[in-house]
Amino acid sequence: MRQDSQMLLTPTEMALADSAAVKKGVPAVSLMAAAGFAVVEAIRRRWSKRTVLVLCGPGNNGGDGFVIARLLHTAGWPVCLAFHGDETSLSKEAMHHFKAWQGRVETFSDALFDGVELVVDAMFGAGLSRPLDARYRDMVNAMIARKLPICAVDVPSGVDGSTGKALGEVAPAALTVTFFRKKPGHLLFPGRALCGELVVADIGIPEQVLVDINVQTWENSPELWCQDYPWPRLEGHKFHRGHAVVYGGESTTGASRLTARSALRIGAGLVTVTAPSRVWPIYAASLISVMATSLDEGREQEAFAELLIDARHNAICIGPGAGLQGEEKVRTRHAVLSALATKRAVVLDADALSAFSDDPHTLFDAINGPCVMTPHEGEFVRVFPEINNSPEINNVHATDKVTRARLAAKLSGAVVLLKGADTVIASPDGQAIINSNAPAHLATGGSGDVLAGFIVGLLAQGMAPFDAAAAAVWLHGEVANVFGIGLIAEDLPECLPGVLSDFKQHYCSTEN
């Protein structure tokens, strides 16, 4: 996966990009000037001339602040610049711009905010390595108390650009201007909420610097996977579009029915729900284009395994409504192991994951083929308890969602889709995608069942697990955006066709 435009750079990777640009002949002073210029442009597009306070920290984030103060002053804005740090430790480029500032340099104090209408937060960016020292913290608290609009340079001070974690109190920005590429911390919560509107500015770093940086994290977008999207082909027929099997349980039958319908809507040629014979009539009476197969009473496990002997059943989803009570749990576990033994594409969601909370390694050992796991945070903790105690993540910078999902993928051998407002999809080879298009109203009962259905439907059509997971998550979010408030899970598959045709028109212009 190379899609340069969607790459997310960690602060360390951004520093590599920065120094590679300097090696290629772009002076560091110019990069800083361009960064400051971009922030001023963004400010002037959003706010009319007003009194501005620019708070500058000790590193290059503060250096950008010196440029911003100078350019706003030149444009006739009333500007107050305050700096806290050791002047003699400024980098060469920051010193250059510090000297170019002709006005007064104020020391940090609460009184600075009097009469101010906009604050530029240029205290800390990529170089933040620990919670803020007291003087900076006081300014952050003052910003929070005054409720003034804030434009943050690179990230709101206190947000870790790599993890999105807040190292202490953070004043939320109305606008954040970052440079060259977004950082993971702009998309991961709470960072995402603290950034406000996010602008990415070109500051003259040549794109070629990315070739030597082994970027492993992307923002989800159709550009990452639209080339491999399995559109129906004229010469194809339903058997070419795969046959998904969805394991149906006894008590919550709606969940697997939603999954099955979603798999069909996203284009699987055939979808079968299997159900114990006792409850089969419920499925049979309520499903039309989805088929319902009855598993004989007393030999459900064998019957499910026998069904899977037919290799045309090329993608299997277990979890939604599968059941965890008594015998049901035994059957759920057995179904998971039978499905994995086929080495065909398998989606494991909800109960299929929780059923292995006592012995997750039994599950991991069985994964030897294409597999996508879709835990939410609670299920993740149950299935990957060791990750939460791992020494590898035993520091504040690493306990983020991307790191945990990556470790889980490596440990299990499956693509791990860790759900939430900032869903992360990680592959065992270390690649990770952060999703950013999900609206708040997507958090509704059954929406996870639909997501599992979208994934298994794409797997049935031959899409690779990492791409299928990313595509399903993006389409899921997009459908919710298009439908809007009032959405219930049933609406998701019904609203998918319109979203699919818009997506096809936008991203897949050549006919298949």
Ligand SMILES: NC(=O)C1=CN([C@@H]2O[C@H](COP(=O)(O)OP(=O)(O)OC[C@H]3O[C@@H](n4cnc5c(N)ncnc54)[C@H](O)[C@@H]3O)[C@@H](O)[C@H]2O)[C@@H](O)CC1
């Ligand atoms: N990397 C790039 O390509 C570019 C970076 N630029 C700016 O440079 C910034 C990164 O600069 P730096 O690496 O100097 O990082 P910062 O400016 O974020 O801060 C680093 C400095 O703060 C100190 N520090 C860290 N945590 C502290 C704390 N809690 N309390 C007190 N001091 C603390 C460090 O010892 C170091 O002196 C970016 O965020 C961006 O704003 C721009 O100038 C444009 C180009």
Ligand SMILES: [K+]
């Ligand atoms: K900042």
